[in-house]
Amino acid sequence: MYTPTDPFDLRHHGDAEMRDAAAGLTDLAVNVRTGTPPPWLRERIMDSLVSLAAYPDGRAARTTVAERHGLPSGRVLLTAGAAEAFVLIARVARELGVRRPLVVHPQFTEPEAALRDAGFAVSRLLLREADGFALDPAAVPDDADLVVVGNPTNPTSVLHPASAIAALARPGRLLVVDEAFMDAVPDEAQTLADRTDVPGLIVLRSLTKTWGLAGLRIGYVLAEPETVDALERAQPLWPVSTPALAAAEACMDAAALKEAEQAARRIAVERAHLLAGLAEFEEVRVVAAAEAPFVLLHVRHGSEVRERLRRLGFATRRGDTFPGLGPGWIRIAVRDRVTTNRFLQALDQALAMVGA
Numbered sequence: 001m002y003t004p005t006d007p008f009d010l011r012h013h014g015d016a017e018m019r020d021a022a023a024g025l026t027d028l029a030v031n032v033r034t035g036t037p038p039p040w041l042r043e044r045i046m047d048s049l050v051s052l053a054a055y056p057d058g059r060a061a062r063t064t065v066a067e068r069h070g071l072p073s074g075r076v077l078l079t080a081g082a083a084e085a086f087v088l089i090a091r092v093a094r095e096l097g098v099r100r101p102l103v104v105h106p107q108f109t110e111p112e113a114a115l116r117d118a119g120f121a122v123s124r125l126l127l128r129e130a131d132g133f134a135l136d137p138a139a140v141p142d143d144a145d146l147v148v149v150g151n152p153t154n155p156t157s158v159l160h161p162a163s164a165i166a167a168l169a170r171p172g173r174l175l176v177v178d179e180a181f182m183d184a185v186p187d188e189a190q191t192l193a194d195r196t197d198v199p200g201l202i203v204l205r206s207l208t209k210t211w212g213l214a215g216l217r218i219g220y221v222l223a224e225p226e227t228v229d230a231l232e233r234a235q236p237l238w239p240v241s242t243p244a245l246a247a248a249e250a251c252m253d254a255a256a257l258k259e260a261e262q263a264a265r266r267i268a269v270e271r272a273h274l275l276a277g278l279a280e281f282e283e284v285r286v287v288a289a290a291e292a293p294f295v296l297l298h299v300r301h302g303s304e305v306r307e308r309l310r311r312l313g314f315a316t317r318r319g320d321t322f323p324g325l326g327p328g329w330i331r332i333a334v335r336d337r338v339t340t341n342r343f344l345q346a347l348d349q350a351l352a353m354v355g356a
Helices: 039-051 059-069 081-092 110-117 162-166 225-234 242-251 254-278 302-311 337-354
Strands: 076-079 101-105 123-126 146-150 174-178 201-206 219-223 294-298 329-333
Touching: 039 242, 059 076, 059 242, 076 081, 076 225, 076 242, 081 110, 081 174, 081 201, 081 219, 081 225, 101 110, 110 146, 219 225, 242 254, 254 294, 254 337, 302 329, 302 337
Parallel strands: 101 123, 101 146, 146 174, 174 201
Antiparallel strands: 076 219, 201 219, 294 329
């Protein structure tokens, strides 16, 4: 349970590592795919600017997203990034019967922050490194009437079996699954996005990571129509801009989905190279079951190592703002092989400098 003395800065995110950064600093702190948005997507967004005088109309984009997942449009809500969805859920949670929310940690901290801002006392289930940060559905208390879990999970990079997550569902409980990085998993293995048989399921998706649209803010919710209606009532008018709607439609094209799948498979190859390099360091513990476009590692004197890496030209994501982790944890974005090799050399130097 959160208390006023809670040490975790839930509002710290990877972008903070790059604010006011020196020129030339390589970004391994933010998990947006490099080289994005691609030229064809920038062109689609630019073409939409001729319509800026009109108010946004999200019907076509909503239908396109629904068709991509084989769902009726009434089960889709477009949002200004997945982060907005967490705020909307917190705003309507009491209306939907929530009294005892629980967040599975370590994971993206914004869901808990939004729930606390809405006045909830939030319980935490802390997954353990000794268990590979794997989810045991039996560990979730029966009285939790809203459960939030990431899949694949940020920052651990663990991909939970869809069956384990679905096992959390029960009448009277909302089950919120953050799938912001699922399109970076080959074949989107373990997704629940197209499931309509799981009671209380709310799946959140983001288009900002794979397509490089963090500055545009576009994501969506997949849920039961009654839940979508409640969330939509909590939104302001015209919450998603015309350019963001154009991007949503473009990213649902068959060609775009194929490109995303190819990117996911490249990421898997580059992640394997990064994990192999990290395995050479006796001082480093890695969450080896990584399936997302980032990996989580532990070193002694993690804060000092991060600072040394920064001086050597690499920004990394601190882990001590995630409940369940501490200052020895560092999250590293997966990049191309040349960048990874440069990072591994810098890590070798940083570890030697601090005697980790």
